[in-house]
Amino acid sequence: xxxxxxxxxxxxxxxxxxxxxxxxxxxxxxxxxxxxxxxxxxxxxxxxxxxxxxxxxxxxxxxxxxxxxxxxxxxxxxxxxxxxxxxxxxxxxxxxxxxxxxxxxxxxxxxxxxxxxxxxxxxxxxxxxxxxxxxxxxxxxxxxxxxxxxxxxxxxxxxxxxxxxxxxxxxxxxxxxxxxxxxxxxxxxxxxxxxxxxxxxxxxxxxxxxxxxxxxxxxxxxxxxxxxxxxxxxxxxxxxxxxxxxxxxx
Numbered sequence: 001x002x003x004x005x006x007x008x009x010x011x012x013x014x015x016x017x018x019x020x021x022x023x024x025x026x027x028x029x030x031x032x033x034x035x036x037x038x039x040x041x042x043x044x045x046x047x048x049x050x051x052x053x054x055x056x057x058x059x060x061x062x063x064x065x066x067x068x069x070x071x072x073x074x075x076x077x078x079x080x081x082x083x084x085x086x087x088x089x090x091x092x093x094x095x096x097x098x099x100x101x102x103x104x105x106x107x108x109x110x111x112x113x114x115x116x117x118x119x120x121x122x123x124x125x126x127x128x129x130x131x132x133x134x135x136x137x138x139x140x141x142x143x144x145x146x147x148x149x150x151x152x153x154x155x156x157x158x159x160x161x162x163x164x165x166x167x168x169x170x171x172x173x174x175x176x177x178x179x180x181x182x183x184x185x186x187x188x189x190x191x192x193x194x195x196x197x198x199x200x201x202x203x204x205x206x207x208x209x210x211x212x213x214x215x216x217x218x219x220x221x222x223x224x225x226x227x228x229x230x231x232x233x234x235x236x237x238x239x240x241x242x243x244x245x246x247x248x249x250x
């Protein structure tokens with residue numbers, strides 16, 4: 001199996017632009033022979049702070065601005081895992097990753113661990129999300145879920161062999177004096193110490209895709225990583241630039 005991990009700058013609130021880039025990266029991944037392409041957290045809406053920032057970008061999965069992606073995927077075999085800030089009729093919105101395959105939304109995962117600085121902005125989900133590729137079960141996790149070892153244990157017990165981890169960890173500090181290398185190194189280290197541990201403990205392959213670059217008011221570190229069931233980091237991006245890491249899983 002080939003998985004494409006996309007390292008992408010996701011402009012806040014610019015759904016049309018982000019969906020166009022999602023299609024472009026998905027096409028590149030398909031041309032490279034990938035079976036699955038995984039995008040960062042909130043990749044299509046951008047990581048917005050509702051309700052104050054871009055409330056128009058808090059959407060349902062049937063929003064018309066997402067239609068071009070469904071249309072592109074209909075004749076293509078690649079499975080797309082991409083994210084939105086999802087409207088919640090019962091409360092605060094969800095940080096949501098959807099599984100899109102051949103024009104259909106086949107499943108949705110709602111981020112279950114909400115970081116302390118997110119609790120006033122987002123609701124937590126409480127359900128696992130698994131999908132199948134051939135004989136493999138694949139689970140989804142999102143950003144601050146990296147703090148929840150129990151989530152990865154539950155996926156393992158549910159029969160998952162692979163977990164796709166989509167993230168958008170904002171970097172602290174002044175944008176004007178940003179040290180990109182230190183931000184990239186911080187997130188790489190966090191993924192290695194936690195995702196690597198969970199991979200080894202629960203016999204999982206864990207693949208991570210992260211938002212990268214500068215948005216209007218926030219920077220993201222990037223980072224595409226593949227951890228094998230021994231916990232070893234067996235594939236990774238070179239730096240924080242936009243691009244795709246194609247990883248083979250045997």
